[in-house]
Amino acid sequence: MSSSILDTLVSIFTVAIAGAFPNVPFMKAAVNPTSPKQEKFGDYQCNSSMQIAGILKDAGEKIAPRDVAKKIVDNIPSNDLIKESTIAGPGFINVFICQKYMVNRIGELNNVGVQYDKSKSQGRKVVVDYSSPNIAKEMHVGHLRSTIIGDSIANLFEAYGYNVERINHVGDWGTQFGMLIAHLIDLFPDYDKNVPRISDLQKFYKESKKRFDDDEEFKKRAYENVVKLQSHEPAIHKAWQAICEVSRIEFQKVYDRLQIKGLKEVGESFYQDKMNAVVDQLKKRNLLEFDDGRYIMWAPGIEIPLTVVKTGGGYTYDTSDLAALNYRVHDVKGDILIYVTDMGQELHFRQVFAAASKAGFYDAAKTRIEHAGFGVVLGEDKKKFKTRSGETVRLVDLLDEGVKRANEQLLERGRQEELNEQEMKDAADAVAYGCIKYADLKSNRKNDYVFSFDQMLDIRGNTAAYLLYQLTRIRSVNRKVEGKITEEEIKKVAASGAFDLADPREFKLAKTILRFHEILTQAQRDLLIHPICEWMYELSNAFSQFYDKCYIIEKKDGKEEIKVGRLILASATASVMEAAFKILGIKTLHKI
Numbered sequence: 001m002s003s004s005i006l007d008t009l010v011s012i013f014t015v016a017i018a019g020a021f022p023n024v025p026f027m028k029a030a031v032n033p034t035s036p037k038q039e040k041f042g043d044y045q046c047n048s049s050m051q052i053a054g055i056l057k058d059a060g061e062k063i064a065p066r067d068v069a070k071k072i073v074d075n076i077p078s079n080d081l082i083k084e085s086t087i088a089g090p091g092f093i094n095v096f097i098c099q100k101y102m103v104n105r106i107g108e109l110n111n112v113g114v115q116y117d118k119s120k121s122q123g124r125k126v127v128v129d130y131s132s133p134n135i136a137k138e139m140h141v142g143h144l145r146s147t148i149i150g151d152s153i154a155n156l157f158e159a160y161g162y163n164v165e166r167i168n169h170v171g172d173w174g175t176q177f178g179m180l181i182a183h184l185i186d187l188f189p190d191y192d193k194n195v196p197r198i199s200d201l202q203k204f205y206k207e208s209k210k211r212f213d214d215d216e217e218f219k220k221r222a223y224e225n226v227v228k229l230q231s232h233e234p235a236i237h238k239a240w241q242a243i244c245e246v247s248r249i250e251f252q253k254v255y256d257r258l259q260i261k262g263l264k265e266v267g268e269s270f271y272q273d274k275m276n277a278v279v280d281q282l283k284k285r286n287l288l289e290f291d292d293g294r295y296i297m298w299a300p301g302i303e304i305p306l307t308v309v310k311t312g313g314g315y316t317y318d319t320s321d322l323a324a325l326n327y328r329v330h331d332v333k334g335d336i337l338i339y340v341t342d343m344g345q346e347l348h349f350r351q352v353f354a355a356a357s358k359a360g361f362y363d364a365a366k367t368r369i370e371h372a373g374f375g376v377v378l379g380e381d382k383k384k385f386k387t388r389s390g391e392t393v394r395l396v397d398l399l400d401e402g403v404k405r406a407n408e409q410l411l412e413r414g415r416q417e418e419l420n421e422q423e424m425k426d427a428a429d430a431v432a433y434g435c436i437k438y439a440d441l442k443s444n445r446k447n448d449y450v451f452s453f454d455q456m457l458d459i460r461g462n463t464a465a466y467l468l469y470q471l472t473r474i475r476s477v478n479r480k481v482e483g484k485i486t487e488e489e490i491k492k493v494a495a496s497g498a499f500d501l502a503d504p505r506e507f508k509l510a511k512t513i514l515r516f517h518e519i520l521t522q523a524q525r526d527l528l529i530h531p532i533c534e535w536m537y538e539l540s541n542a543f544s545q546f547y548d549k550c551y552i553i554e555k556k557d558g559k560e561e562i563k564v565g566r567l568i569l570a571s572a573t574a575s576v577m578e579a580a581f582k583i584l585g586i587k588t589l590h591k592i
C-alpha cells in the first residue's frame with residue numbers, strides 16, 4: 001500500500017468517465033469517502049454525474065444525471081478494488097470496496113510496513129522555512145508553533161521522498177545590532193575570547209535599548225557599529241557573532257528537547273549581498289518607484305506597496321525575503337517553498353510572492369510557493385499568552401512545566417511500579433513534548449489556539465497522552481498469543497491473505513487504516529496537519545471498538561482458536577499510527 005485508495009478510485013472513475021463520454025473535455029472524477037453516517041450506502045462516493053449532465057446540457061444534449069451515472073458505471077475498467085457500484089438519489093455512485101483487496105493491503109502492511117509512493121517526488125526539492133526566531137530576543141510561543149508545524153510539514157514531504165531543506169531564517173540582521181554590539185563591548189570586553197555569559201538576553205536587549213534611548217554618545221556609537229558591521233569590520237563582526245552565538249545556544253536547548261533535527265540556520269544576514277543584486281535587478285526592470293526618499297514596489301492586486309529601500313539606503317524585511325525567495329528558487333533549486341509563520345505576516349508574504357512573480361523571480365506554474373500561516377497562542381483566559389506579570393513566556397520554562405505535569409500524571413497512574421527511573425524520565429519527556437506538539441497540530445493552524453496543559457495532557461481526550469497509551473496497548477496485543485504462534489506463521493497468513501474482515505468492526509478498522517495515504521496526500525496538498533490528528537483519533541476509536549468485541553483468541557467447542565487476521569489488523573494499526581506519529585514529530589515509546 002503505497003498510494004491511497006482514494007487516488008486509485010479517482011483514476012478508475014476518471015477512466016470510466018472518459019470512456020463513457022469521450023466528447024466531454026477531460027475531467028478528473030470527483031470521489032470522496034462517505035461520512036460515517038452514510039457508510040451503509042457505500043465506502044466511497046463518486047459524484048461527477050451531475051456536473052457531466054450539466055456540461056452535456058450546455059452542449060444541447062439532454063441526459064438525466066442518473067443515466068450519466070449508469071453509463072459511468074458501465075464503463076468502469078476491470079480492477080481489484082471495487083466490489084460493487086450502485087446508483088443512488090439524483091445520480092450519486094456509491095462504491096463498495098472489495099474485502100479481498102483490503103485483506104491484501106492489510107497483509108502487506110503487516111509484512112513490509114508502511115511504504116510511500118515516491119513517484120511524484122523524485123528529484124524534487126521542498127524548502128521549508130520554519131522556527132526562525134530572532135537573535136537577542138526571546139524565542140516565544142509563536143516560534144514554538146512555527147517549529148512544531150514546520151517540522152511536521154517537513155517530515156511529511158520527506159516521508160514521500162522529497163529532498164527537504166529545513167531552513168531556520170533567523171532574524172540576525174538589522175540596525176538593532178548596533179546598540180547590542182556597543183553594549184556587549186562595554187559589558188564583555190573579552191567577547192572575542194569567551195562566549196559572553198549573558199544569562200538573560202531579553203534583559204540584555206532591554207538594557208541596550210534603554211541606553212540607546214537615553215544616552216546620545218551611546219546612540220552615536222550604535223550607529224557607527226551598524227556601518228562597521230555592514231562593511232564587515234572584523235572586531236565588530238566578531239561582536240555580532242558572539243551575540244548570535246549566545247542566542248543560538250538558547251535556541252538549541254529548545255530544539256534538543258523537542259528533537260528538532262536538520263534545521264539549517266540561514267539567517268537574514270546571509271542575504272546581505274544578495275539584496276544588492278535583487279535591488280539592482282528590480283531597478284533595471286523599472287519596477288521600483290521613488291517615493292518620499294525611499295524605493296517602493298507595487299505588487300499586482302495588493303493595495304500596500306513593499307518598501308524595498310528605506311530612506312538612507314537601508315533594506316527591509318521585504319527586501320530580505322525577496323532575496324531569500326530568489327535564492328531558494330534559483331540557487332537552492334526548490335520546487336516547493338513553504339513559509340511557516342504567524343498569520344500576522346500573511347500580507348507580507350502575499351506582497352513578496354506577488355512582487356517576486358512580477359519581477360520574474362519565479363513562475364507560479366513551475367514553483368509552488370506558499371505561506372502556511374498560523375493563529376496566535378492564547379492563554380486559558382483567551383488573552384494573548386503571557387506570564388502573570390505580562391512578560392513573554394520563556395519556552396524552556398514552559399517545557400519544564402510540561403515535563404513536571406507529565407511526570408505527576410505518570411505517578412498518579414502508578415507507573416513507577418513498572419518503569420525504572422530512566423524509563424519514567426523518558427516517558428515524562430515523551431508525553432510532555434508529544435502533548436505540546438499534538439495539541440498544536442490537532443487544531444487547524446489557521447485558527448488561534450488556547451494553550452492548556454490540562455487539556456493537552458488529558459488521557460481521556462484526543463491527546464498525545466491518550467494516543468501514546470493506546471499505541472502501547474495495540475502493540476501489546478501480540479503478548480496474548482506469546483508461545484502459541486510464531487511471527488513466521490503470522491506473516492504467512494498475511495502474505496496469502498488467508499483471513500477475512502467479516503465482522504463490521506474489523507472491516508471498519510481496516511478501512512480506517514487504509515485511509516492513511518489519502519489523509520497524508522491531502523495534508524501535502526493543503527499544508528494542513530490537523531486532519532492527520534483527526535484520523536489518528538478515529539483510528540484509535542475504530543481500534544477500541546474492534547478490540548472490545550473481536551477477540552484474538554476465540555473458544556470453539558472447548559478449543560482455543562487464534563484469530564490471526566485480528567493480530568494482523570492490530571499490527572497494521574500500530575504501523576500506520578507509528579508512521580503518523582513520526583510525521584507529527586512525536587516520539588513513541590515501547591513502555592509508558
Ligand code: ARG
Pocket residue numbers: 129131132133134169170171321324339340341
Ligand atoms: N524572524 C521572523 C519572526 O520572528 C520570522 C521569519 C520567517 N521567515 C521569513 N522568511 N520571513 O517573525
